[in-house]
Amino acid sequence: MMITDEARKKLFKKYEKLIAVNPDLNRRLVSFQANKQVPLYRWFKYKEGFSSKLVRYFMTKYHPTAGHILDPFAGAGTTLFSAINPEKDLFSTDCPSWSSTGIELMPVGKFAIEARLAAERIDRKRFHQQMEVFGRSFDEFRDTSSRIKHIAITQNAFTGKTEENLNRYLNYFGEAISAKLRQIAGDLRGDNRNESGHDGKLTVISGSSLEALPKLADGSFDFIMTSPPYCNRYDYTRTYALELVFLGHDDADVKRLRQELLSCTVENKEKDHKLKEIYNKIGRRSDYDHVMSVYMACEAMQEVNSILGELNAHKKLNNSNIPRMVRNYFLEMCFCIFEMARILKNNGFVVMVNDNVRYGGEEIPVDLILSSFAESFGLRLKKIWILATGKGNSSQQMGNHGKSELRKCIYVWEKI
DNA sequence: AGCCTAACCCAACTGGCCCT
């Protein structure tokens, strides 16, 4: 089996001087952890999100004056809300507020965004009253002595302490909901914006970035801050299956959604035909051809594709669809990056959170490949910030490939 | 008060099983 890493090494050499550890960044900030204690953001834990503090950090660092921000993979809307709710200590008070636009395919994220917007408009006093009524209705059903209706065989089957714990568990649903509502009410009370809403305007587009981005106007954004799906087999429709069902989606809906996601799971099929159709329909076939040629011209990309093909032929990958997923992940991202470059204003910035990945022991330098696409489309790589502690292997890889670290990155691209 | 440690907590995963 022929394994080379020359093209990847060459690309690394090219960008090496721009890769640097940023001591201000850590896992807490780059993940949702730092949002868990923040009022309003803590209502819904979007596991894959980053923190509001991270958004503020990069906006202050690269674009302290207000404008229009975009997040094409908006999730629960951390970027969007952080931009329209400026904090006095970070943004100058006389600067007008940002407006923000988000694109989100997953109904879960869109629902979380809309729920928060709705909550900020409600009559807070009335909400508090309703909450108390709701809480009392739970109390009526609560038998504090015991939820367990004993029969002979359960009598004295466990200690008093155990029974107390079991009851606590059985009562937990009501308690959990009441606690969440108290938190929401408290956050709304502490929120000193007026009830008519935000300083800035927030728009959310429901659908795939592959279809929505081509419809946005040239040069209409000052700043893009986002975290696309990682190239890591992560299936969002599975992670949020319960929430999707709760929102009324059936099996067919979930399967359709899974196929619409940017290819990041082994179940994703080719979207080439669909992409062609999107660009033909809006009379931009030449853009489609241009993006394809940039993708094909990237040597590191071709090296990764051919190595994964070889590993697959030798049964060295634990799932035979990994090469297809990786190939399409980068192709689809290539289209997204082309569109981001087009809709950004000159001197505008893209800040993108993403991790590198590894399959069959072979590292895929996601940061380098995506940055080389960006440069082909007129976005200059300003920095690849990395965390001091990268990410290690999953436990399953330890036996075969040992321990080695991969970069956890935040790329900064500037339109020139 | 400051150090230390055991006990938790938690992770943008991936190996492989189960059906059709």
Next chain:
DNA sequence: AGGGCCAGTTGGGTTAGGCT
């Protein structure tokens, strides 16, 4: 045979509580 899906491992971070 392969699409679709399930679910366990283990390193590293955090913290309560004991010890000096």
